Amino acid sequence: MTLEDLVRLRRARDTMDRDYAKPLDVPALARVAVMSPGHFSRSFRAAFGETPYSYLMTRRIERAKALLRRGDLSVTEVCFAVGCTSLGSFSSRFTELVGESPSSYRARRHDEGAAIPACVAKIFTRPVRNGEAKPADRPVS
Template structure:
């Protein structure tokens, strides 16, 4: 049974989106923007953003920042780099933007995470630790309780 042209087009777009996602996963620490990602798969930036969000539930930029924050969390848990060093190591160029996005996804600022999480995963297998420490997307991190005492 031959595939319809629309199905073939859809499959081709999905393959392109997967290449974009794989590139983000691989090159998260490099300067990436939606226009460059789109050029790499011969799409317009707008079309890429719409299709990526439809396929993966978030924009390419949001996916990139999530990858960067995941890596930052691992580096901060190690404890041998400052927050500023981690910020630049994962590809962020603004400490303020990095700290804001980190707090949105993780629920605490990177300095607090570094202080509190350094020993949090000791003795836990890496495959479990990665799942437990994965950042929450789309501002779903619970807001810290105010200290009223």
């Protein structure tokens, strides 16, 4: 993979980070990276260790966790606010990544992390897939 490819992949990843609530799909992201959809998907996975869809859903679930901690939106409102179009798929993915349903996450107290700076909290609250290293095991970069 060339340095130019990495720059273009990073541009697509930045688009997902910024526009996670918009309807994004592989063809649209491939256009941002100036690659064919197939080449983009393979290259993204090789560069970042996960598929574009998986990365995007992790961003959406991270944002959903923040909105649910506030407690002023329903789970359905949060689902649509982060760009998901199916409450069932959102709930399933949230439960898979977080280990509890969005409703139970929203219902429990979140005071213990209130004093932690957001930049540190983000590292430890990032959803972790099965088989991934836990935050304490991840190398700091």
